[in-house]
Amino acid sequence: MKTAILFPGQGAQTAGMGYDVFNQFPSATSIYQAADKALGFSISSLCFNGPQEQLNLTANTQPALLVTSAALSTVLFEHVSLDVQCVAGHSLGQYTALWFAGALDLPTAVQMVRLRGQVMQSATPEGVGAMAAIMGIDSEVIEEVCCLAAGSQVLSAANFNGPGQTVISGNREAVERAVNLAKEKGARKSILLPVSAPFHCPLMQPAADKMAEALGVATVSDMKHCVICNVTARPIPNEPSAIRDALVQQVTAPVQWEKSIKSMADTGVELFVEIGPGNVLTNLAKRISPDIKRFSISNLGDIKNFIAFLSDEI
Numbered sequence: 001m002k003t004a005i006l007f008p009g010q011g012a013q014t015a016g017m018g019y020d021v022f023n024q025f026p027s028a029t030s031i032y033q034a035a036d037k038a039l040g041f042s043i044s045s046l047c048f049n050g051p052q053e054q055l056n057l058t059a060n061t062q063p064a065l066l067v068t069s070a071a072l073s074t075v076l077f078e079h080v081s082l083d084v085q086c087v088a089g090h091s092l093g094q095y096t097a098l099w100f101a102g103a104l105d106l107p108t109a110v111q112m113v114r115l116r117g118q119v120m121q122s123a124t125p126e127g128v129g130a131m132a133a134i135m136g137i138d139s140e141v142i143e144e145v146c147c148l149a150a151g152s153q154v155l156s157a158a159n160f161n162g163p164g165q166t167v168i169s170g171n172r173e174a175v176e177r178a179v180n181l182a183k184e185k186g187a188r189k190s191i192l193l194p195v196s197a198p199f200h201c202p203l204m205q206p207a208a209d210k211m212a213e214a215l216g217v218a219t220v221s222d223m224k225h226c227v228i229c230n231v232t233a234r235p236i237p238n239e240p241s242a243i244r245d246a247l248v249q250q251v252t253a254p255v256q257w258e259k260s261i262k263s264m265a266d267t268g269v270e271l272f273v274e275i276g277p278g279n280v281l282t283n284l285a286k287r288i289s290p291d292i293k294r295f296s297i298s299n300l301g302d303i304k305n306f307i308a309f310l311s312d313e314i
Contacts, residue, residue, distance in 0.1 A: 012278030015050030129198025136188025233259035
């Protein structure tokens with residue numbers, strides 16, 4: 001069965017994630033231990049024990065999600081064989097996808113996303129930026145809303161997540177104007193999000209510059225799987241410079257997730273498998289490409305259920 005692997009982004013984290021595979025599988029234990037060593041502190045303890053407030057800090061969330069997704073996928077592929085056509089990750093999940101594809105080793109991946117969280121958090125002073133979810137109006141209307149509400153400030157779409165579900169990002173005052181204007185334009189729901197910075201918009205340029213510097217000296221290898229780019233919704237060319245460029249561009253550019261799912265579906269993918277905490281990407285895939293089978297794997301129980309699912313499909 002032709003399969004696409006999906007890795008989640010920020011927001012899916014929860015204390016306790018990954019502990020069941022860490023506790024039972026030496027390969028998963030090694031993944032967490034390698035991440036702890038690379039970061040110089042116990043990200044594993046934060047994953048397993050929290051506190052949730054510390055886990056929710058962007059600089060902690062990003063490596064925590066990457067290492068948990070990596071541990072789950074390592075255990076999964078010890079027990080199943082899948083015909084992987086392509087891989088994609090939402091926002092920081094693109095780093096996990098590139099680790100899975102062999103472009104980044106685990107120490108490099110966790111160090112890069114730890115830095116990514118730090119520089120994205122510090123790119124704007126606290127309170128300057130904001131993000132909002134707009135639901136029930138299409139992308140063309142979102143673009144119009146952003147243009148009208150921006151004024152002299154920064155405001156743009158940050159995530160095109162699925163049909164009628166877009167996240168916007170920019171200066172707080174502009175985002176607040178857009179929330180009100182979207183309601184006037186017929187949005188079903190329009191709310192500010194509890195985030196600490198305005199991700200995926202031009203206000204993140206200082207973070208993009210710092211990531212370009214760090215990635216410029218990071219070891220990047222050839223990919224053994226096709227990885228779909230967040231920015232273009234097309235495969236990232238299999239060369240280190242293109243991989244680096246894709247990771248830098250995604251800091252300020254919107255995540256084209258709906259187009260990414262459609263791009264994978266167009267390759268003949270028959271199954272989407274989301275690996276990591278939560279099932280947000282599985283639910284979005286259901287809305288975007290409802291005819292394609294899907295499965296989310298957040299824990300050891302899900303791995304066992306997936307093995308049973310595959311047996312039924314044969």
